[in-house]
Amino acid sequence: MTNKKLATGFEAVTEACFDAGAKMMFGYPITPVTEVFTTWIKKGGEYLQTEDEIAAGFGVCGGLIAGQKAFTATSGPGHILMQDALSMAEGMRLPFVAIIGQRGGPSSGTVIYSQQEVTLACFGGNGEGLRLVYSPATIEELYSLTREAFNAAWKYQYPTIVLTDGYLLKSRGVLAIDKKMENVESYPLVKEGEKKHWRNIYTFEEELNEEVLRSKADFEKNKNEVVRWENYQTEETEILIVAHGIVGAAAKEAIDELRKNGLKVGLFRPITLRPFANKEFDKIAGRVKKIVIVESSLGQLAQIVRAEMAPEISTPVEYLQYPALGIEAEKIVEYFK
Template sequence: MEKPVTGSKKVFMTGNESVAWAALAAEADVMFGYPITPQNEIMHYWARLGPKYGRKFLQTEDEISAGFTVCGAVIAGKKAFTATSGPGNTLMQEPFSMAEGMKLPTVTVIQQRGGPSSGTVIYSQQEVTLTTYGGNGEGHRLVYSTASNQELYDYTIKAFNVAWKYKFPTFVLGDGYQAKMREPLEIYDPAERGIELIEPTPLVGVPGQIGVDREPQHLCNIYSLEEELYEAVMHLQSEYDRISPEIVEYEISFVEDADILVVSHGVVSRSVDDAVEALRAQGIKVGSFRPITLRPFPTQALLDVLGSGVKKMLLVESSYGQLFRLVRQEIYGETVPIETLFKPGVGIIDTDIIEMIANMI
């Protein structure tokens, strides 16, 4: 069958559209989804494009079902994904928790909307805590926070590979701005960029005759004894700790001589880049640190930057401290003063940051 994306081509499309193309390019087999703004067009494009390339789609009865059907398809050995936002993300914490407990390589794209409750359908960065540490577990998840439609394309492909390589539920954390905004980007066949796609493997319905060639597969997520659960969770933790150094990603700019370090993630980091550039032109020593993986967090990289003479930090986010709490727990013991610019559910532009920094110096 013809590849959905051959070579590499420049396009002008929304983030939702780029996610659908990326999932096709990553050879995703099936999407399960439920309508919620602002992620709907991922389903719309997938539902139109998928069947042309032998891919499947089901609109489920709710997000709980979308999450669990993804789990079922993954257990059966297919690359399955879903996309959601806000209250849908809340409902999906139950299936994500099963994916954590059973080490299922599910892929989910979250396009954050305003909260709490139905909030707004527009934009926020308020699903950081939920996406990184939601569910009744220890946050054994891989979460990429993207900043552009190009990154939505790149990291959606990467999410499938990382999920199936390391077998942890994997998330691409976008937002309503990236979802709905049109931007120029390049879509490409991963093979052209030397990206080898990881083949999925089934957990049930595996080859061989039961009782002759193999034992039956018995997958479980509930334990009779405290010690059994402890062992299972500690195994997850040690696996997570082992692979984390291979997974962490971050972006830094102008940090070498920075007095003030601005920490932000996702689309807000683009405003930070603009602000840093403008302030540097005025001779103000400002730098930027942007975690790309929120789980696992690039802790050592941030500590290294802070250790190189940073005098103050500024935490900027479109939520009331969700990134701040994540950073603070990771750099516990550091004494660099932290100022904050929190605008829950509201966009942040360069002048907001420039104004804030003017008050800090």
């Protein structure tokens, strides 16, 4: 049965964490995700407020190894500090779940909105970006993708990020959710009393090379089960907009308006930035006249799109970029005038 109510984004995220079976939150307050932390506490969730995000990240790692479904939430500078723990989670294949509310950068920047943490979320740390990164566009997706993030993390054993922003977290809207989603259960990665040699440092480069290639092969094998995307008005489109998160939601509104004026515009919205739905994107990108990548950064989404697009596709690509600024439907419509 679908449960419908008014909720903010951070309430949707927190409810999803409880419904996913999360037991422990490690964190350090930082705007715009502090309300995730405080709402978790108000609802009775176990927590540890650490001295900083470095400690929070490694607290999550410890909880996971013990079999606890632990998670964290952070943003901007805190996201940077947490890369050490996220990188270790990538190397040790830990089901690390993080809710990231992007801030404008560089440094502390602005506190509510940007899409400038895409590269950090997907490829931060010294590794190969073997992470799962979800980019929700609505309050309902904040709930459903957070539930999915926990399941994917524990099923495939990769650090998993729900990449959002303060606009969406602080927005209030109708949340219609189906609570029937089954959870992937957590379990101790090292059993009590067990002695396990679990390497995170390698003596020989050849050993690390083998481990990275093994993990990459797993990533590719599981990609089709994880990857998510949305096509909107793409059946007979001539111009393809590519956008993610709440910019993707604004693009849908813009497309409806542009089509009223006779422009055949459609949207490809990557819901998972890692892995990226390259095969599905290529099917459309190869037959349109133009691609326009719209984002609130100076090309972080564009870098992913260009790297993932098949080299034989020669469709011209244009860029609409407003770093650290919200992009409303009107700005996109204006671009095509």
